[in-house]
Amino acid sequence: MTTTSSAFATAKAEGRAALVGYLPAGFPDVDGSIEAIRTMVAAGCDVIEIGLPYSDPVMDGPTIQAAAQQALERGVRTRDVLRTVEAVAATGVPTLVMTYWNPVEKYGVDRFAADLKSAGGAGLITPDITPDYGQAWIAAADAHDLDKVFLVAPSSTDERIAMTTAACRGFVYATGVMGVTGGKQATTDVVGPLVTRTKALAPAGLPVGVGVGVSTGDQAAAIAAHSDGVIVGSAFVRAILENQGDKAAYLKALSTLTEELAAGVRRA
Amino acid sequence: MTTHLNETTSFDADAQGWFGGPVEGFGGKFMPEALMKALDELDAAWKGAKADPEFVAEFDAILRDYANLPSPLYEAKRLSEQAGIRILLKREDLNHTGAHKIRNVLGQALLTKRMGKTRVIAETGAGQHGVASATAAAYFGLDCTVYMGKVDTERQALNVARMRLLGAEVIAVDSGSATLKDAINEALRDWVSSVEHTAYLFGTAAGPHPFPTLVRDLTRGIGDEAREQCLQQYGRLPDAIAACIGGGSNAIGLFTAFLEDPSVRIYGFEAGGDGFETGRHAATIVAADQGVLHGARTYVLQDEDGQTIESHSISAGLDYPGVGPQHAWLAKAGRATYEPVTDVEAMDAMALLARTEGIIPAIESAHALAGAMRIAPTLREELGPDATLLVNLSGRGDKDMGTAMEWFKLGDPDDETGDVSK
Incomplete structure (x- = not known):
């Protein structure tokens, strides 16, 4: 089975960065998102x-x-997310869930970890908890052998980067901009120093993925030169939003964008 | 009268922001890493400021000379006759900008200056915190952006105009439910991008640490003053105190000075909306469903999957699906009692105070009055007619006249349904 860290290792062995793709479950609908992610x-x-x-x-x-609001309005539930994980993980690709904390707490932290594991999920990316407030998740993830991906940001102090990376498993998610997803573009003058600091402070061998503010092949290439992985989300969502209602069109758009980004991470 | 910014109680948060500890308690700091440094800096700056006599003196002077504080403690004699016990009103409605909120924003804006930041952002529901923030920004010469749900900008056009006149930029938020919680989300998104030079003036004693503590410290003057005034005027403490709760800043501001007085019973009144049993309410503590919202573990209105449920109240200032974590802890620890008050009860209390005392309260504060009238018979029964109940009149009702006109049908002089004496 491919784990998150082995996927990063494989990419590294090929002399390139890994490409990490994001889509919300249940968008445009549960089966549609499964097909989109498989594409x-x-x-x-x-x-x-x-x-x-x-x-x-x-x-x-x-x-x-x-996209999230649309999925919720159509009634997507936490259990649908787990079903999506199962269908995607079945392809053999390491599959993580990116989630805000409250739905996990409400589901039951240990129960969520157990069900994620049995669905074949690799772990969680948690944008609104940090290790110093994430003890419950850390304990559950360790008990169920799951990846813990916490975030570091350009504003993080060295002390916080050391603390955060020490708690990570799989990779550490470095946010390429001070801002939210789908807004400002990540630039190497911000990403470069952040990745350098993170590498210096992280346990040896922990891959650094860069996300937020990456949407094109050229940007992927630029960011790949400074990191172990390039994470893209909003651009994939946009590919569906712009072709909504036309499945063939959005699957084609997703495929084209993925190929462009995959070429980008190989160009660095 | 000086504020007791630096005093502590046994119900305070620990250094990590937990009220009641990380396992059983509430609060904490569930926030993106990008904001953690800024929150740590704010925490350190506040600890330094409140221990600095110069800062405290400057804050007190601004409250006195600019905000019209301390506010009077007023014995509402005609209302007391109806209640059968003595009712004291802490007149925060007489403050500059018409509510307790001016204390919080002037304090946070003064801290912003001290930290060397040049811009403030704020969220607002009905617009009261937005107007207060715009006022403080004008006073201190800071740039100000206010996020307000699009639905609310339409309902509260007058407050939008006030903020603009005061020089603030108002941004209508149309994501999510386009109300207060979404305005908070959007302000947080702004802050993630602008944190280097921008301070977030959080409007209530909720959110991530240190905001529940910071806002509590800045509003605790309400109770510090009221306690001293009550002792001076009556030679004794009140038997009970009451306040309304949305996020809970006016309530925690009143309660704090009395937390270590075991003889004083403490009541918080949440918005019961159409009635707690209908599910259309904002009575978060009464619902007692624990979760994490806007950076803190607290009680949250949520569905089985942890998705936030929209709250309902006639009072925009109480219409919030979360609550400050210290209130959640005071409820769990049994130090304060929280009950719901419906829209109907609150509007009745608004009319009652107007007609008995010549004071038109904010609908928020009318929830506290309605709750006070509900518990008065019990206090009289147990303690006799000398029982004293101190109610925080947190704001004035001018802003609510549109709602009142509609509710009481006050617009047409020929329409007798608008005669609330009938």
Whole structure:
């Protein structure tokens, strides 16, 4: 079985960064999102993040908010997210869930970890908890052998980067901009120093993925030169939003975008 | 009269922001890493400021000379006759901008200056905190952006105009339910991008640590003054105190000075909306469903999957699906009692105070009055007619006249249904 860290290791062995693709579950609908994500896997995503739609997503810009809201209005439930994980993980790609904290707490932290594991999920990316307030998740993840991906930001102090990376498993998610998803573009003058600091302070071998503010092949190439992985979310959501109602069109758009990004991470 | 910014109680948060500890308690700091440094800096700056006599003196002077504080403690004699016990009103409705909120924003804006930041952002529901923030920003010469749900900008056009006249930029938020909780989300999104030079003036004693403590410290003057005034005027403490609760800043501001007085019974009245049993309410503590919202573990109105449920109240200032974590802890620890008050009860209390005392209260504060009238018979029964109940009249009702006109049908002089004496 491919784990998150082995997917990063494989990419590294090929002399490139890994491509991490994000879509929220249940968007445009549950089966549609499964097919969309499988298309992204087939076209070159090395790792998948499945978003758990939440009513109050403070780290997300308008694009992902709109997708999450649409999914919730159509009645997507936490159990649908787990079903999506199962269907995507069955392709063999490492599949993480990106979620705000409250739905996990409400589901039951240990129960969520157990059900995620049995669905074949690799772990969680948690944008609104940090290790110093995430003891419950850390304990459950360790008990169920799951990845813990916490975030570091350009504003993080060295002390906090050391603390955060020490608690990570799988990779550490470095936010490429001070801002929300789908807004400002990540630039190497911000990403470079953040990744350098993170590498210096993190346990040896922990991959650093860069997300937020990456949407094109050229940007992926630029960011790939400074990191172990490039994470793209809003651009995939946009590909569906712009072709909504036309499944063939959005699957094609997703496939084309994935290929462009996959070429980008190989160009660095 | 000086504020007791730096005093502590046994119900305070620990250094990590937990009220009642990390396992059983509430609060904490569930926030994106991008904001953690700013929150730590705010925490450190506040600890330094409240221990600095110069800062405290400056704050007190601004409250006195600019905000018209301390507010009077007023014995409502005609209302007391109806209640059968003595009712004292803490007149926060007489403050500059018409509510207790001016204390919080002037304190946070003064802290912003001290920290060397040049811009403030704020969320607002009905617009009261937005107007207060715009006022404080004008006073201190800071740039100000206020996020307000689009639905609310339409319902509260007059407050939008006030904020603009005061020089603030008002941004209508149309994501999510386009109300207060979404305005908070949008303000947080702004803050993630602007944190280097921008302070977030949080409007209530909720949110991530240190906001529940910071806002509590800045509003605790309500209770500090009221306690001293009550001792001076009556030679004794009140038997009970009452306040309304949305996020809970006016309530925690009143309660704090009395937390260590075991003889004083403490009551918080939440918005019961159409009635707690209908599910259309904002009585978060009464519902007692624990969750994490806007950075804190607290009680949250949510569905089985942890998605936030929209709250309902005739009072925009109480219409919030979360509550400050210290209130959640005071409820769990049994130090304060929280009950719901419906829209109907609150509007009746609004009319009652207007007609008995010539004071038109904010609908928020009318919830506290309605609750006070509900518990008065019990206090009289147990303690006799000398029982004293101190109610925080947190704001004035001018802003609510549109709602009152509609509710009481006051617009047409020929329509007798508008005669509330009938």
